[in-house]
Amino acid sequence: xxxxxxxxxxxxxxxxxxxxxxxxxxxxxxxxxxxxxxxxxxxxxxxxxxxxxxxxxxxxxxxxxxxxxxxxxxxxxxxxxxxxxxxxxxxxxxxxxxxxxxxxxxxxxxxxxxxxxxxxxxxxxxxxxxxxxxxxxxxxxxxxxxxxxxxxxxxxxxxxxxxxxxxxxxxxxxxxxxxxxxxxxxxxxxxxxxxxxxxxxxxxxxxxxxxxxxxxxxxxxxxxxxxxxxxxxxxxxxxxxxxxxxxxxxxxxxxxxxxxxxxxxxxxxxx
Amino acid sequence: xxxxxxxxxxxxxxxxxxxxxxxxxxxxxxxxxxxxxxxxxxxxxxxxxxxxxxxxxxxxxxxxxxxxxxxxxxxxxxxxxxxxxxxxxxxxxxxxxxxxxxxxxxxxxxxxxxxxxxxxxxxxxxxxxxxxxxxxxxxxxxxxxxxxxxxxxxxxxxxxxxxxxxxxxxxxxxxxxxxxxxxxxxxxxxxxxxxxxxxxxxxxxxxxxxxxxxxxxxxxxxxxxxxxxxxxxxxxxxxxxxxxxxxxxxxxxxxxxxxxxxxxxxxxxxxxxxxxxxxxxxxxxxxxxxxxxxxxxxxxxxxxxxxxxxxxxxxxxxxxxxxxxxxxxxxxxxxxxxxxxxxxxxxxxxxxxxxxxxxxxxxxxxxxxxxxxxxxxxxxxxxxxxx
Amino acid sequence: xxxxxxxxxxxxxxxxxxxxxxxxxxxxxxxxxxxxxxxxxxxxxxxxxxxxxxxxxxxxxxxxxxxxxxxxxxxxxxxxxxxxxxxxxxxxxxxxxxxxxxxxxxxxxxxxxxxxxxxxxxxxxxxxxxxxxxxxxxxxxxxxxxxxxxxxxxxxxxxxxxxxxxxxxxxxxxxxxxxxxxxxxxxxxxxxxxxxxxxxxxxxxxxxxxxxxxxxxxxxxxxxxxxxxxxxxxxxxxxxxxxxxxxxxxxxxxxxxxxxxxxxxxxxxxxxxxxxxxxxxx
Numbered sequence: 048x049x050x051x052x053x054x055x056x057x058x059x060x061x062x063x064x065x066x067x068x069x070x071x072x073x074x075x076x077x078x079x080x081x082x083x084x085x086x087x088x089x090x091x092x093x094x095x096x097x098x099x100x101x102x103x104x105x106x107x108x109x110x111x112x113x114x115x116x117x118x119x120x121x122x123x124x125x126x127x128x129x130x131x132x133x134x135x136x137x138x139x140x141x142x143x144x145x146x147x148x149x150x151x152x153x154x155x156x157x158x159x160x161x162x163x164x165x166x167x168x169x170x171x172x173x174x175x176x177x178x179x180x181x182x183x184x185x186x187x188x189x190x191x192x193x194x195x196x197x198x199x200x201x202x203x204x205x206x207x208x209x210x211x212x213x214x215x216x217x218x219x220x221x222x223x224x225x226x227x228x229x230x231x232x233x234x235x236x237x238x239x240x241x242x243x244x245x246x247x248x249x250x251x252x253x254x255x256x257x258x259x260x261x262x263x264x265x266x267x268x269x270x271x272x273x274x275x276x277x278x279x280x281x282x283x284x285x286x287x288x289x290x291x292x293x294x295x296x297x298x299x300x301x302x303x304x305x306x307x308x309x310x311x312x313x314x315x316x317x318x
Numbered sequence: 319x320x321x322x323x324x325x326x327x328x329x330x331x332x333x334x335x336x337x338x339x340x341x342x343x344x345x346x347x348x349x350x351x352x353x354x355x356x357x358x359x360x361x362x363x364x365x366x367x368x369x370x371x372x373x374x375x376x377x378x379x380x381x382x383x384x385x386x387x388x389x390x391x392x393x394x395x396x397x398x399x400x401x402x403x404x405x406x407x408x409x410x411x412x413x414x415x416x417x418x419x420x421x422x423x424x425x426x427x428x429x430x431x432x433x434x435x436x437x438x439x440x441x442x443x444x445x446x447x448x449x450x451x452x453x454x455x456x457x458x459x460x461x462x463x464x465x466x467x468x469x470x471x472x473x474x475x476x477x478x479x480x481x482x483x484x485x486x487x488x489x490x491x492x493x494x495x496x497x498x499x500x501x502x503x504x505x506x507x508x509x510x511x512x513x514x515x516x517x518x519x520x521x522x523x524x525x526x527x528x529x530x531x532x533x534x535x536x537x538x539x540x541x542x543x544x545x546x547x548x549x550x551x552x553x554x555x556x557x558x559x560x561x562x563x564x565x566x567x568x569x570x571x572x573x574x575x576x577x578x579x580x581x582x583x584x585x586x587x588x589x590x591x592x593x594x595x596x597x598x599x600x601x602x603x604x605x606x607x608x609x610x611x612x613x614x615x616x617x618x619x620x621x622x623x624x625x626x627x628x629x630x631x632x633x634x635x636x637x638x639x640x641x642x643x644x645x646x647x648x649x650x651x652x653x654x655x656x657x658x659x660x661x662x663x664x665x666x667x668x669x670x671x672x673x674x675x676x677x678x679x680x681x682x683x684x685x686x687x688x689x690x691x692x693x694x695x696x697x698x699x700x701x702x703x704x705x
Numbered sequence: 706x707x708x709x710x711x712x713x714x715x716x717x718x719x720x721x722x723x724x725x726x727x728x729x730x731x732x733x734x735x736x737x738x739x740x741x742x743x744x745x746x747x748x749x750x751x752x753x754x755x756x757x758x759x760x761x762x763x764x765x766x767x768x769x770x771x772x773x774x775x776x777x778x779x780x781x782x783x784x785x786x787x788x789x790x791x792x793x794x795x796x797x798x799x800x801x802x803x804x805x806x807x808x809x810x811x812x813x814x815x816x817x818x819x820x821x822x823x824x825x826x827x828x829x830x831x832x833x834x835x836x837x838x839x840x841x842x843x844x845x846x847x848x849x850x851x852x853x854x855x856x857x858x859x860x861x862x863x864x865x866x867x868x869x870x871x872x873x874x875x876x877x878x879x880x881x882x883x884x885x886x887x888x889x890x891x892x893x894x895x896x897x898x899x900x901x902x903x904x905x906x907x908x909x910x911x912x913x914x915x916x917x918x919x920x921x922x923x924x925x926x927x928x929x930x931x932x933x934x935x936x937x938x939x940x941x942x943x944x945x946x947x948x949x950x951x952x953x954x955x956x957x958x959x960x961x962x963x964x965x966x967x968x969x970x971x972x973x974x975x976x977x978x979x980x981x982x983x984x985x986x987x
Contacts, residue, residue, distance in 0.1 A: 060799070067795025070788045071810055074868060077825035078817055084828070140720035147713025155721060162728055164918065166926025166970065168943045172950055172963045173731035176738040179956070198727040201720055218420035221387050224407040225414045226434035226479070236433075240424045255816050261929065262943070266950060278820040282933060286824060294821035301816030305809050 078298060085291035105288040112287040118277035119293060122258050125189065125273065129196035130253040136197070137204025138246055144205070145212040162202040170199065171263035178267065187269030195267050196260065200253040207252060211245025244312075251304065258297075336363030337398030339384065339487050339519060344393035346379050353379040355543035356393065361487070361521060361536075366513050368522045368534035372566070372700070376543040377523045378417075381489050384521065385414045397486060408437070413480035414489040418496065419472045421464035427451070427475050428460040434483040450482040453512065470501045477509065481516065488513075490522040494529065506532045527567050531555070539563050541700065555613075559602050561691055564611050566700030571617065571660045572609040572691070580604045585690060590656040594631040600689040607693035614661035616687040619650055622678040631688070636660070636679045641672065648672050652681055738960030759961040767945050767962060774941040775969070777856065777931075778924035781863035782871075785920045786913065788864070789871030793912070794905075796872075797879035811872050823862055823933050830858050830934065854936035862930035870919035878912030879905075914981045922970055942966055 088102035110116035140159075144152060162170065174195050178184060183191065219241065223233040261275040268276060278290055339361040346354040354376040361367045369377040382388040384395060386407030395403045402410050413434065421430050428447055435443045451457040454474040464472055473493060480488055490509070494502045510533045513520045524530050530537050531551040538548040539562070547554060547563045554567055564570040575589035585601040587594050589610050596610070620626040622634065639659060640651035643666075650662045650673065660681065666672075673679065739759055764771070796807045814822065829836055830852040840846040852858050882905060890900035906913075928943030942962060949959035 063791065064795045064799040067792045067799065067807070070792040070868075071807065073788070074814055074865070075810070076829065077822045077865065078814060080825040080828055081817065081821055084825070136720040136723060139716045143713045143716035147716065149713035149717065152713075155717060158721075158724055158729065162724070164922055164974070166922055166943075166966060168926040168928065168946050169735070169963050169967045170728070170731075172738075172946055172959060173735040174727060175950060176734035176956070176960060177727070177731040180734050180737065194727055197723060201724060205720065216418070216420060218416050218418060219422060221385075221407070222414070222416055222420035222422070223433070225385055225387070225412075226483070227408045227437035228433070229406075229408055232437060237422060259819050261820055262926070262947075265947070275818060275820050278818065278824070279929075282820070282824055290821060290824075294818050298813065298817040302809075302813055305812065305816075309805060309809065 078294075081291045081294045081298070084288060085295045087288050087291075089288060105292050109289050109292050112281075112289050114272065115274075115277055115287065115289060115293070118272050118274045121189070121271065122274040125192055125196060126254045126257040129193055129200055129257045130250050132193075133197045133200035133204050133253050134246060134250045137201050137249060138208050138242075140201075140205050141208035141212055145209055159202050159205050162199050163206070167199075167260075167262040168266075171195070171266035174198070174263065175266045185269075187267055188271045191267045191269070192264055192271060192273065195263050196257040199260070199263060200256055203252050203256060204249040207249035208242065208245045211242050211248075215241055255301065336517070336519065337400075337486060338363050339521070340394075340396040341380070341384070342394045342396070344380070344383060344395065345391045346376070346383060346388065347391045352543055354383070354390075357543075357545065359538060359545065359548075361519060363486075363519050364517050365535045366510065366520045366522065366533055368524060368530035368537045369540055370524055370527060370530040370537050370567075371540035372525055375540040377525075377540045378491055380540075381414075381491055381521065381523045384487065385412055385489055386410050387414075411486040412489060413483050413485040413487075414491060415473075415476045415480050415493045417491045417493070419464075419476040419493075421472055421475055421479070423464055426461050426463055427456065427467070430464065430475055431479045431482055433479060438483075446482060450478045453481075454478045469497050470505065473497060473505060477512070481512070481518075484516075485518065487519045487521060490520060492524055493522075494524075494526075502529070503532075509533065531567075539566060541566075556687075557600050557689055558611070559691070560699070561609060561611075561695040561697055562700035564689075564691065564700070565698070569614055569661060570611045571614060572611050572697050573658060573660070574607065574693070574697075575610045575690075576607050577603065577605050577690075584685075587690060590654070592631065592633050594688060595685045596688045596690045597686055600686075602690060603692040609691040609693060609695070609697060611689045611691055612683050612687060614649070615647075615663040615665075616683050617652075617660060617662035618682050619652060619662045619664065619673065619679045620682075621673065622680055624680070626680060626682040630682060630684045632680065632682045634680045636681050638673050638675055638677045638679055641675055643672065652679060654681070735960050735963055738956050739964045741957040741960065759957045760965065763958045763961040763965065766958070767942065770940050770942045770945045771962070771965065771969075773939070774925050774943065774966070777860055777863060777939075777941060778921050778927075781860050781867065781924050782917050782921040784860070784864045785868050785871040786917055789868055789875055789916060789920075790909075790913070792868075793872050793875035793879050796876055797882075798884070808876070811869055811876075815869060819866065820929065820933075823866065823929055826858070826862050826865065827853065827933055830861070853934060854939070856935075856939055858934040859930050859939045859941075862934045863924045863927060866927070866930065867920040867924055870923070871916040874915040874919065875909060875912040878909045878915075882908045910981065914978065918974060918977070922974070925970060926966065 083098060085105055086101050086103070087098050088100040088104060140155075143149070144156065144159075174191075175187075178187060178191055215238070219237055220233050223237045224230075228236060259275060261279060264273055265276055265279070272280070274293070278286065281287065281290070341357050341359040344354055344357040344359075345352070357376075357380060369380060371377045379388060383390050386402070386405055386409075390403060393403070394401060397411070402412075422433065425433070428444075428451070431447045431450055432443045435446060440446070447460075448457065451460055454477060456471060456474055456478070459467065459471065464475065467475065473496075476493065493509075494505050497505060506529055509520075513533075522530070522533060534551065536548065537551055537554055539546045539554065541562050547559045554563060558564040558567065558570070561570075561572060564572065573589055575587040575594070578586045578588045578593060580586070580598070580601070583598045584595045585598055585604065587596060587608065587610055594610060601608075618626050619636070619638075622636075626632070633654065635655040636652040638650055639653045642649040645666070647663045647665050650664065651659045652662055653659050662681065740757065741759070792807075792811070796804055796811070800807050828834060831837070832851055832853065837846065837850075837852055840852075841848060841850075846852075886904055886908070887900055890904045891897070895903060926943050928941055928947055931939050931941040931944055946959050946962050946966075949955045949962070953959075
């Protein structure tokens with residue numbers, strides 16, 4: 048009985064963790080494959096889905112495939128501008144929702160939730176319907192993509208900043224005012240520095256959402272090609288290995304930012 | 319950033335000579351209840367003043383109005399001759415030690431303490447911060463961030479951050495509530511010492527009666543938005559004027575009785591067949607029914623028939639129903655013939671054996687220790703602190 | 706900080722306008738589109754003719770894809786819930802000091818292109834890929850059986866893509882559970898399994914509900930997995946809508962299908978939340 052019990056307990060302790068790690072592995076297999084394929088030399092083969100030989104060629108000649116780097120650049124430009132606008136508007140809105148009472152505040156909270164709960168295909172086609180009925184059907188491009196991206200990033204920014212702001216101890220601002228800081232000094236010396244990590248996280252999230260979006264973008268892009276649309280286009284005929292290089296770079300940059308941030312906060316608060 | 323505006327502000331500087339803090343008819347109503355009801359209060363300059371009461375009695379609201387973090391519904395707050403009722407918090411020579419300390423998590427200890435001075439554009443900030451950190455014995459921790467410090471250390475930082483500004487009035491909002499008992503005791507003595515050293519007016523809000531009695535020169539007991547009684551710790555303890563004070567500050571036996579006569583400097587009360595006498599300055603009613611109050615440590619117990627060394631009110635027929643030995647003293651519950659159980663605390667001097675459960679005893683106390691309260695007051699008020 | 710009665714309105718205004726014009730109004734445009742005269746085209750323009758028959762047409766022609774979308778999304782959500790729960794539970798209660806590392810690893814795939822990762826699945830599941838080889842060696846698959854272009858591939862892709870959306874809310878609610886509650890259950894004679902069933906699971910319900918919604922909704926509208934990993938036999942409603950809008954130009958039917966999908970999802974979500982008793986989520 049005792050032995051059985053202990054075996055059962057051991058399994059309970061470690062099986063769950065092992066299963067969890069297996070799930071993580073499942074999540075990482077495709078990324079590992081992407082990394083591996085970025086070193087694949089498939090110049091002698093028409094089959095793009097098998098690893099032939101190791102080469103640095105893809106990394107050394109990233110921009111070789113026609114139009115790919117232009118598409119990446121376009122995605123970066125859209126990502127940065129949509130992030131900038133969505134982060135500013137979203138932060139202002141988060142302050143309004145947490146710090147102020149106004150008419151329609153609760154319906155605003157619901158409307159913010161909806162874009163996150165709607166299928167992208169529906170949002171994308173709605174926006175297309177609007178553009179077409181407003182006579183912009185023939186002028187789809189960077190501007191309409193930008194508009195769409197700000198729209199779906201806004202909700203995520205508002206929710207992220209709101210959470211940070213709501214978790215802020217109101218006593219800190221009172222303490223600042225008690226210590227001779229005027230309203231504006233209190234904001235810039237205490238409120239803003241404390242909310243900033245939330246704003247930064249929101250911006251990072253915005254950029255990756257924007258950079259990666261395909262469904263909504265594809266419906267509203269017209270002839271403009273973003274990086275995901277480029278990948279979609281070439282997927283039918285066989286993708287150049289350089290796409291994997293871009294995927295790997297994105298992953299490493301994001302990982303560096305997240306890990307760097309984690310280490311920075313840990314150094315600040317080892318307790 | 320309007321740093322420039324802050325710098326030109328001279329009103330935050332302490333005035334020449336200390337000034338009294340006066341609250342007049344101060345009232346604060348919230349949407350659903352009145353937190354503070356027409357409060358009149360004067361805190362003499364340089365004293366350690368405690369606002370004591372159960373949670374929700376309005377003490378914190380009063381403090382926040384003095385700090386400027388809450389605006390009164392009506393009434394005024396004066397510092398000497400200066401009306402500060404409507405002053406912004408950052409224009410008052412008043413600083414607060416917050417309940418949860420409210421230390422800025424993004425600034426280190428040095429910068430937390432320097433915050434007020436920097437806002438006021440004071441020179442040689444670093445020097446002053448250094449001295450202040452020495453006062454609270456944290457000079458070696460200056461570059462740590464608040465989350466890296468223990469509760470007691472954070473508490474001292476909060477104190478230093480407020481004190482360095484030399485405010486005319488320092489407000490302390492339950493500053494020791496989060497600390498464990500031993501640390502709390504030593505911090506109480508520490509804060510009292512600092513107050514005597516710097517000579518500023520301290521207003522301390524707490525629900526802990528022992529803390530208030532240890533630290534304060536004057537205590538105001540608050541209940542339901544009004545002050546029940548104000549005075550020195552001894553006055554409040556020895557001569558409470560309401561059942562609330564009698565029960566909230568320490569413990570009391572309250573026994574129903576009827577005033578038989580009130581002549582000269584003594585009021586005589588008939589208490590379940592026994593006549594007890596109460597000095598007139600401790601009798602807070604002169605006619606009709608009342609509560610005779612006596613503190614448990616003033617009640618003497620002896621086995622039935624044996625002499626009790628207290629010439630005074632003497633009652634027989636008690637039975638010990640509970641004995642709790644707590645080290646320094648033994649606490650008895652004695653059932654009296656009229657059914658009530660009286661508390662009696664006896665110092666463990668070793669002069670006599672501890673009484674057993676069920677022992678028949680006589681009970682007595684000196685008349686000058688008893689007090690008389692009006693019968694219309696709730697006998698249980700303040701007895702159970704829901705915290 | 707609460708100066709000015711109108712400050713709140715001014716702060717809210719830009720975001721509210723953006724969402725109003727580019728999120729709320731488009732729904733009306735979509736509704737209008739779904740009632741277009743189907744004879745119109747991008748060139749000749751469209752008229753709202755209250756052509757309700759668009760819906761009947763759309764449903765008659767594309768009921769299969771619609772049904773398949775809900776079915777695939779449902780299966781993917783259930784698998785995600787199981788896998789996601791195991792992972793979230795492991796991170797919250799078993800990971801110890803590896804907790805943060807594991808969390809970062811959950812978020813990390815977010816930052817790598819969705820499409821590139823899905824294409825990588827195509828490679829993994831390819832006919833001469835190692836998964837198929839392995840299964841064929843074990844005789845779990847016949848020599849000519851494929852993984853690509855099957856419902857299995859599409860659902861695996863959906864599970865893979867939306868798993869983080871399940872793990873994160875689940876972790877958030879598991880992490881909040883006071884371990885002492887689980888210990889108390891054990892102290893009160895509950896076996897570990899019963900303790901989990903009666904204490905841990907109910908307390909993690911908000912996370913589970915949020916996770917299933919965040920997985921089901923995007924899965925039902927997805928067409929990337931069906932396109933890249935499936936064949937014409939695995940087409941989902943998203944493929945149809947996308948195709949009708951961008952290739953065929955049949956805005957009326959596409960609009961009607963979009964509206965239908967949205968209505969079905971909203972109805973299911975409302976029913977589900979009622980049933981799960983977590984209205985406070987909304």
